[in-house]
Amino acid sequence: MTDNHADERPVYQAACHCGTVRFSLRLTDGLRTVRRCNCSYCRMRGAVAVSANLSDLTVTQGRDALTLYQFNTGEAKHYFCSRCGIYTFHQRRSSPDQYGINVACIEGMSPFDFDKVPVSEGRVHPKDRPGGASNVAGWILYQANPEAGGD
Structure with missing residues (x-):
C-alpha cells in the first residue's frame, strides 16, 4: 500500500554564519x-531552538566541516561549523529521535522574531527527573525598541 498523503510541512533552508x-x-x-x-551548556550557548525529526534534516553541504561536541552523559550530540563556530543543530537527549535546530541558522528567521520564548528547566534534565516531565523555568521576552531603527 502506498501513502498518497504528501508531506505538507514547509521545507526550510538553513546555514551556519559563513555558509x-x-x-x-x-x-x-x-x-x-x-x-x-x-x-x-545552553546557558552559555544562548541559542533559541526548534525541533525536527532526525529523518527531516538533510545536510546538503559541508558535512565534513561539522564538529561534534558531547558532554556529561554524552547522549546529546551538538554540531558546530568548524570554520565559523556557529552551533547549527543537536540530537536531543530528551528526544533522541529529534534534532534541536538553531533558529538563527534558518533562512529568514531570527531568535528576535519571538516575543516570548519558554526556557526549559535543564539544570536537572527531564531524563534525570522522576517521571521525566519537562518543566518551564521561565521565559525570555523580546520587545523591539521602535526608536532603535535597523541593524
Whole structure:
C-alpha cells in the first residue's frame, strides 16, 4: 500500500554564519516547539531552538566541516561549523529521535522574531527527573525598541 498523503510541512533552508554548512529541514510542529534551556551548556550557548525529526534534516553541504561536541552523559550530540563556530543543530537527549535546530541558522528567521520564548528547566534534565516531565523555568521576552531603527 502506498501513502498518497504528501508531506505538507514547509521545507526550510538553513546555514551556519559563513555558509560552509548548509542543511534543509522540516519542523516537527512548526514554530510551536520554540524554546531555550537553562542547563550549564545552553546557558552559555544562548541559542533559541526548534525541533525536527532526525529523518527531516538533510545536510546538503559541508558535512565534513561539522564538529561534534558531547558532554556529561554524552547522549546529546551538538554540531558546530568548524570554520565559523556557529552551533547549527543537536540530537536531543530528551528526544533522541529529534534534532534541536538553531533558529538563527534558518533562512529568514531570527531568535528576535519571538516575543516570548519558554526556557526549559535543564539544570536537572527531564531524563534525570522522576517521571521525566519537562518543566518551564521561565521565559525570555523580546520587545523591539521602535526608536532603535535597523541593524
